Amino acid sequence: MKIALIAHDKKKDDLLKFIRLHLEFFKDHELFATGTTGTRIIEHTGLEVNRCKSGPLGGDQEIGAMVANGAIDTIIFFRDPLTAQPHEPDVSALLRLSDVYDVPLATNEGTASAVLHYLNYKDRA
Numbered sequence: 001m002k003i004a005l006i007a008h009d010k011k012k013d014d015l016l017k018f019i020r021l022h023l024e025f026f027k028d029h030e031l032f033a034t035g036t037t038g039t040r041i042i043e044h045t046g047l048e049v050n051r052c053k054s055g056p057l058g059g060d061q062e063i064g065a066m067v068a069n070g071a072i073d074t075i076i077f078f079r080d081p082l083t084a085q086p087h088e089p090d091v092s093a094l095l096r097l098s099d100v101y102d103v104p105l106a107t108n109e110g111t112a113s114a115v116l117h118y119l120n121y122k123d124r125a
């Protein structure tokens with residue numbers, strides 16, 4: 001399964017913690033990430049990650065294009081709801097495309113945990 005991992009700056013530590021908690025799961029999948037998120041994941045977990053550009057420089061749009069082309073199955077995007085993002089239109093566009101193509105997108109840890117449980121269940125079914 002192809003999984004995109006993204007986190008806004010104030011949520012990056014939370015995403016790293018989440019990935020470490022579910023390391024065995026993530027080892028079994030092909031990972032993609034926006035630039036800085038990807039670098040942090042590689043440094044802190046040793047996982048292989050295909051890095052796109054940084055979010056504000058077009059990374060969200062790159063992931064969006066992959067969604068439109070059927071190249072992403074799930075997105076885990078820890079958003080920061082309390083900080084304005086200069087590239088908010090890109091973020092909204094990615095959320096919209098996930099709805100257009102019915103790609104599961106988790107924007108917080110609770111939903112991400114639920115999605116992982118579902119994917120584990122689906123793998124075994």
Ligand SMILES: O=C(CO)COP(=O)(O)O
Pocket residue numbers: 006007008009033034035036037038053054055056059060091
């Ligand atoms: O801004 C982002 C998502 O909107 C994330 O980008 P980075 O992973 O490059 O910080």
